[in-house]
Amino acid sequence: MVGLMAPFTIELDFKRGVLHPCNNIIQRHLSDMRGTYLDEAATEEAIEGGDPLLYEVYQYDVPFENGQLLVVTSIIQPGKVGDEYYMTKGHFHEKEETAEVYVGLRGRGYLLLETRGGEFKALPVEPGTVTYIPPYWAHRMVNTGQEEFIFFGVYPADAGHNYGEIEVRGFSKVVVERDGQPTLVPNPKREER
């Protein structure tokens, strides 16, 4: 048996959400997510006003093979575009029969889930909440709190990401602030159809 991969450790900072070492760090600014938020005027204004960092992802890449696992943390900043809370891009897995596990570490928010058949779920996440995203469910995290929303995740390394569909259609509900409270309302983009 030659060429086996060596075991390794990564330090996870539970407070800051950072993985160290880490070989794949992604930063998403609002300009990376044009068209995602409903309020296009607020989107452009915020991009011109400094293009805020919405979230960071620390992923430890290993070979993208069946049986391997990807370790990931995400840090979503608090804030809104218009009245819509900061959130991740959201995606289906390319290999749709793959699950994903998230663990809330800090802050709070919602995990939005949706199937192609139109089933929708929103699960509240706080520190200690383990969420199980079964195969075939698109998923997106939303920070509805006043501080960073930080979570840890593990998913199969051959899962892949399909962002395109969610970019176009979004989820059937959006999370907006109403009377100071996070509220799920129907996505008007969907109702147009």
Add this chain to the structure above:
Amino acid sequence: MVGLMAPFTIELDFKRGVLHPCNNIIQRHLSDMRGTYLDEAATEEAIEGGDPLLYEVYQYDVPFENGQLLVVTSIIQPGKVGDEYYMTKGHFHEKEETAEVYVGLRGRGYLLLETRGGEFKALPVEPGTVTYIPPYWAHRMVNTGQEEFIFFGVYPADAGHNYGEIEVRGFSKVVVERDGQPTLVPNPKREER
């Protein structure tokens, strides 16, 4: 698309290591691990003296299918059998090309790893240590601290467990107390061969 699995949440208690709800709780007493510890007289004496609980595993079972993931926590009590620290049974995965991820939550210990080719590694684990167990590595956790050693894990649901080989041969090193300190020493069972 009919019969999709529903998303769900589990509460993880970072301090106690308990998953709630949980559909698969395993308790291992010393009598479940006869032959694992080197000191057979100390093993029998401790079993007669009350058969101590060595560790508990909380696993949330989902269908054991490729793409699904198992969420698990383990709580190893502090203690020794003879001069050997409490530890898990240790296993290869049946589907050997599957990895596993552990995250230390509380207490401290070692992750022992070994390949069939005889490569051995011992990685220290403390709260925040993420350990990556690559495909083909047998693994065992050892509590070398004064308190419960608690860790969270995720692994592919089709991985399976092969305990038999480790029960017979152990790992090439054992973790024993020498002058009050955890120390790795060669496994005499292996040297007999």
